Amino acid sequence: MSAQYDVLIIGGGPAGLSAAYLCHKHGLSYLVLESGKAIFQGIANTYPEGKLVYASKPKDAPDPFMVDELRPPDKPVTVESYLQYVQHFVQHENLNVQTDVVFEDIKDERGGLSVITSKGSFKGKKAILSFGSNIPRELSVYGDAKMVAKNVEDASKYIGVKTLVIGGGNTAADVIINILKAKREVNDTQPVYWAHKAETFDVNKETAQRLGEEILLGGNIRLLPGATPRIGEVDEEGVDRLVIRINVFQQSDGVDLYHAMSFPMQNVIACIGSQGPLPIFDKLGVQTIACTAGVCKIANEGDRLVLLTSDFESTRKGVYVIGGAISPSYMRINEGSIAEEKHPNLIYTAINDAYRVVEAIRQKLG
Ligand SMILES: Cc1cc2nc3c(=O)[nH]c(=O)nc-3n(C[C@H](O)[C@H](O)[C@H](O)COP(=O)(O)OP(=O)(O)OC[C@H]3O[C@@H](n4cnc5c(N)ncnc54)[C@H](O)[C@@H]3O)c2cc1C
Secondary structure (H helix, E strand, O other), X not given: OOOEEEEEEEOOOHHHHHHHHHHHHOOOOEEEEOOOOOOOHHHHHHOOOOOEEOOOOOOXXXXXXXXXXXXXXXXXXXXXXXXXXXXXXXXXXXOOEEOOOOEEEXXXXXXXXXXXXXXXXXXXXXXXXXXXXXXXOOOOOEOOOOOOEOOOOOHHHHOOOOEEEEOOOHHHHHHHHHHHHHHHHOOOOOOEEEEEOOOOOOOOHHHHHHHHHHHHOOOOEEEEEOOEEEEEEEOOOOOEEEEEEEEEEOOOOOOOEEEEEEEEHHHEEEOOOEEOOHHHHHHXXXXXXXXXXXXXOOOOOOOEEEEEEOOOEOOOOXXXXXXXXXXXXXXXXXXXXXXXXXXXXXXXXXXXXXXXXXXXXXXXXX
């Protein structure tokens, strides 16, 4: 039987790693499950190169940074140096992190929780959800399309194969540029197909210029405007494939003709943007409350906010939510009343939430 951790932490950003470090310091057993290739993947993916990281603190916040070891320095440093510092820190403290593990669900079980991931399930007494605010969108197709990549860590993986990139914006274009470059370096002429559900692609001038250069240098790219991913299926050889419809010919007899292409899922990259964590809260059965007129100051009317205690415990017992995942505001239950609580999306907030939650868990676990 697999071990039961005191705390399972989903997401290895500032919130998750602060929680991990505090568990480590206080002798709680814990494991961080991070979907990226490395810790702080959320920051690595969203900050522009060379961006300075500020130790920003909300004006009215009374507390200092409660985990000094992970706070950005007062004199701002680039995101690259901050990431390098954090990586050294995690190695030095030997924090227990597994990367490349995607969180999927939580099931209740006797004496705790079972956290289901892409790499199997893990048992914990408590779970902290610290997966941030940028959850990659899933392809909505019939069947399973989980094997489709969301970005490219290593473009050389696509050398020698026909690759499909889905999405009409800058991220998709950047992925294509990287793959074309890798292919060009080894004279690989296999095409990259670029599919988008709309008829036009929408990239900024600078990205379009870089893409244009790659094409002029021989990049083999085939555009598939108006194409929609339809089915995730397994072929007779056991290969997971994605079927994408590229044309529909409506016939007068009511029988439509389709042109479709089928790619092995491991050759597909879907750059279709990100969404907030609401779909995950719904899937987990974590309760949210909709803002009605006059109730919320930060959120808009109709927005649904997650309902949490002052210790960040959700309506699912033993499941806590912290950091960017509950920004810019959540509904707080306090002494019988419920009110919107401001929660700025900052490293400070992520770190200090982790401190509060680990203190609460320590008390509960005795
Ligand atoms: C461009 C930009 C600049 C910013 N600059 C600053 C600044 O200077 N100072 C400041 O204080 N704040 C800044 N922020 C905000 C700050 O980065 C966030 O508040 C902070 O990163 C939130 O931390 P977090 O741990 O909650 O989430 P994240 O940092 O988003 O970390 C969440 C982690 O969870 C992982 N994850 C997601 N889904 C899953 C899953 N299903 N399974 C497993 N793991 C998962 C992600 O890969 C990620 O590593 C900036 C934000 C942006 C976008």
